[in-house]
Amino acid sequence: MEQLSPTAYVILGLVRNEPRSGYEIKAVVDNSTRFFWAASYGQIYPELKNLAEAGLIVGSDSPTGGRRRTVYEITADGEEELRAWLRQPPHTFEMREEGLLKLFFADALPPGEAVAIVRAMRAHRLEVNAQLRSIEALKGEIDDPYPMIVLRGGIEFTQWFADWCERMEEEILAAAPKERSS
Amino acid sequence: MEQLSPTAYVILGLVRNEPRSGYEIKAVVDNSTRFFWAASYGQIYPELKNLAEAGLIVGSDSPTGGRRRTVYEITADGEEELRAWLRQPPHTFEMREEGLLKLFFADALPPGEAVAIVRAMRAHRLEVNAQLRSIEALKGEIDDPYPMIVLRGGIEFTQWFADWCERMEEEILAAAPKERSS
């Protein structure tokens, strides 16, 4: 079997402790790993089939009334594969932040308008920060500490970013004093 | 004309002040926007054709000896398009950080091995930090301040991330005192 994609390991990790459907996996991702690793249905459903074919997970029918539903759980091989991956050094580090891209080219705008860019970035980061905080609030006591470490990291990061935007706003305003008040 | 992709605007922004070839654009991206917006040849060359077809840039032959070479420069329409985009609120914010993903699932490993994950993340961030610092060092005085603001932001961010990893290492070690010394 060739190399699995990181998204495959997201699935392996999420079905490790309890069986889940593709829909549930998507929902859990959106409430946990989303800010550092997102996944869409277009990846999840095909990947579930691949993983099942490779014997790393097994699916079983678990319909709700008349609606078909397949939940998957991890196999011993799957657990092994997951641990092997966890021991490899990570390879993927990406960021795509359109706001920074706009700030990079802000010289194409008249002076003063760059401030709007950092303000928009700051507002967005604070929004994400609030979302993460609300997720943190509804997590109770769990014996697995790592998801909470990562979640708190996300909260700290978005806060740091928002603060950086604030500092840059001041810096830009100081350099371009002709900015009109909004 | 439909919506251009953010990568199209990277190109527009980079040919705004001086004509460049696709190869040069790739090289500039790798030394500037890479850490918050990467671009590959597979995007750049087709996008150059699209933009030229749309009249936002114009290409002209500029061979070096017997090797063909096309450099592109922005048109008035292209400048307009770029400014219009800069004034729109940013839409894309993504992060894909395999290290955080591994940390998230670190409970699948025996206690103590999670530390290796944060150490690897920290090492990588410090590496990127050093790269960005060396880029900063060789930039002279330029009248456009925005690329430097973004670059310094990248330096601060990678440093912050590395420090966070260090704090998490201590926190994890404090919680799992049985870790063997490396």
Next chain:
DNA sequence: TGCAGATATATCGATCTGATATATAGTCGC
């Protein structure tokens, strides 16, 4: 009863990555 919203699976065009292929130009040592 009706309807909104959640559950569930599937698909598709567009974007993007990473690798690879193909050439030519310049540079350095020997």
Next chain:
DNA sequence: GCGACTATATATCAGATCGATATATCTGCA
């Protein structure tokens, strides 16, 4: 003046991924 190496330059392709959409069924509530 040869060979090795690196830089310049363009192009392409499989596979990963996104975002949106389509199709059903179920649940709760007004």
